Amino acid sequence: MSAVPKEVFTVGAAAAKFIAKPRQLLIDGKWTNAESGKTFPVINPATGEQIARVAEGDKADVDKAVKAARKAFETGPWPAMSRSDRGKLLHRIGDLMLKYADELAELESLDNGKPVAVARAADVALSADMFHYMSGWATKRHGVTLPVDCLYTPGVQYHSYTRPEPVGVVGQIIPWNFPLLMAAWKLAPALTMGCTVVLKVAEETPLSALRLGEIMQEAGLPAGVVNIITGFGETAGAALAAHPDVDKIAFTGSTEVGRLIVKAATNNLKKVSLELGGKSPNIILADADLETAIPGAASAIFFNHGQCCCAGSRLYVEQKIFDQVVEGVSEEAKKIKLGPGLDPSTQMGPLVSEIQFSRVCGFLESGFREGAKAIAGGKKREGKGFFVEPTVLVDAKPGMKVVDEEIFGPVVTAMPFRQFDDELVRQANNTIYGLAAGIWTRDVSKAHALAARLKAGTVWINCFNIFDASLPFGGYKQSGWGREMGEAVLENYTESKAVTVRI
Numbered sequence: 001m002s003a004v005p006k007e008v009f010t011v012g013a014a015a016a017k018f019i020a021k022p023r024q025l026l027i028d029g030k031w032t033n034a035e036s037g038k039t040f041p042v043i044n045p046a047t048g049e050q051i052a053r054v055a056e057g058d059k060a061d062v063d064k065a066v067k068a069a070r071k072a073f074e075t076g077p078w079p080a081m082s083r084s085d086r087g088k089l090l091h092r093i094g095d096l097m098l099k100y101a102d103e104l105a106e107l108e109s110l111d112n113g114k115p116v117a118v119a120r121a122a123d124v125a126l127s128a129d130m131f132h133y134m135s136g137w138a139t140k141r142h143g144v145t146l147p148v149d150c151l152y153t154p155g156v157q158y159h160s161y162t163r164p165e166p167v168g169v170v171g172q173i174i175p176w177n178f179p180l181l182m183a184a185w186k187l188a189p190a191l192t193m194g195c196t197v198v199l200k201v202a203e204e205t206p207l208s209a210l211r212l213g214e215i216m217q218e219a220g221l222p223a224g225v226v227n228i229i230t231g232f233g234e235t236a237g238a239a240l241a242a243h244p245d246v247d248k249i250a251f252t253g254s255t256e257v258g259r260l261i262v263k264a265a266t267n268n269l270k271k272v273s274l275e276l277g278g279k280s281p282n283i284i285l286a287d288a289d290l291e292t293a294i295p296g297a298a299s300a301i302f303f304n305h306g307q308c309c310c311a312g313s314r315l316y317v318e319q320k321i322f323d324q325v326v327e328g329v330s331e332e333a334k335k336i337k338l339g340p341g342l343d344p345s346t347q348m349g350p351l352v353s354e355i356q357f358s359r360v361c362g363f364l365e366s367g368f369r370e371g372a373k374a375i376a377g378g379k380k381r382e383g384k385g386f387f388v389e390p391t392v393l394v395d396a397k398p399g400m401k402v403v404d405e406e407i408f409g410p411v412v413t414a415m416p417f418r419q420f421d422d423e424l425v426r427q428a429n430n431t432i433y434g435l436a437a438g439i440w441t442r443d444v445s446k447a448h449a450l451a452a453r454l455k456a457g458t459v460w461i462n463c464f465n466i467f468d469a470s471l472p473f474g475g476y477k478q479s480g481w482g483r484e485m486g487e488a489v490l491e492n493y494t495e496s497k498a499v500t501v502r503i
């Protein structure tokens, strides 16, 4: 692929202004340099070139941020704010995100590589909606009254009730695949419950969350309620996970780092929720409407360049339609136009970083070595940027890395199955993960029967990658602990207090 002429695909004036100066950490309502004075580069994955610099926060900055979050949680305007005002403030953040939607989408596209139109229609829209949706819960989360007959104090009456209270100071660590959306999924529910937050964003994609920090200030969020640290996982992230004054840690990222988070959390036994990897089965039965199932299966894996924890990366197709489906999905793959995210004609951008690019290329090489064959794609693009072709692999079997492990790139393995039976269910569930699954069929009985037997936190029937702020999302097995979004996520940020009064 030829080098992209820089001047052709530039961001608008607002985003250009944002990246023109080095971005700082947000601590206690002030933008500040890292204590060490260090900064690190932000890279445009379409060119491999530096587009901005950000502060390199580490343990010292995390300590300052946790102190600020503790102060904001215990005293000052945040705990004193009415639920109604808290809800209105969150709603205002959502409104402002929409006001600055184009700028946010451009920053996201530039930093992460995704097409700007997708960033605008999906990432930014869903992020703003998360704040709007969560704003309503500020006034609707309530406890219950409970009938209590204490067995060893006969004749005495009690009135008992529960109070949902904020869990306290929350550490949140997020990945690079949906930088703004992951920030919104984490921040909005914690704030609606009245928690305060230290957010550690991914080193590859810090920009949109930093802009969100400014937006939250503009909306009137008091100082210290949200603190944002840019920096590295091994230093800033690890310090946050281990911090003795953090009450809860919420993490999204790899299963491997999830394990480290759990270990780090044991010192003060902080609460932990985890959104981890996936290797989702996407199952097409012979009676499916292939006009929707084929593009659906393509989009299930190629959306966001396959950098989705829920990507439909194991495609199971009933034997009698296998060749037709593989050919159809491969045709879809070949049609996808690769290019820089800011080019309006781009349908798939680069992978997020050189590391991710090498990781995905390594998976492809290992797949070919072990006998898999590419019907579409299978190659990286030479030249600038981290581009990998949308790839459909066949002749792949369990035991191969490309089938067993999360690739987190635009690579699907298509595998035939004989019919809908126990063996299909066994194969679909034959993974350490359990995040999502897809089913394509016209037979409602089969659809519901299969949905009930798949060990996954989300099942999509005749669709894939459908998200809404009201729908809980999270994993069975090694895909995580707890749920994001919906009413369910509020559990992550709640302590329930039982109060009993003698009458």
Ligand code: NAP
Pocket (backbone or CB within 6 Å): 173, 174, 175, 176, 177, 200, 201, 202, 203, 204, 231, 232, 233, 234, 236, 237, 238, 239, 241, 252, 253, 254, 255, 257, 258, 260, 261, 274, 275, 276, 277, 278, 308, 309, 406, 408, 435, 479, 480
């Ligand atoms: P990652 O290495 O696990 O990184 C995620 C976050 O954790 C980043 O902010 C990272 O910092 C930080 N981190 C790294 N090492 C740490 C440590 N020792 N202590 C504390 N924090 C640490 O994952 P990734 O490579 O960025 O993202 C891809 C993976 O995330 C995939 O496996 C994917 O399945 C998973 N994911 C899951 C979901 C979900 O909702 N379940 C969503 C998105 C991604 P740095 O930025 O410095 O590395």
Ligand code: MG
Pocket (backbone or CB within 6 Å): 042, 043, 044, 045, 110, 111, 112, 204, 205, 352
């Ligand atoms: Mg970047």
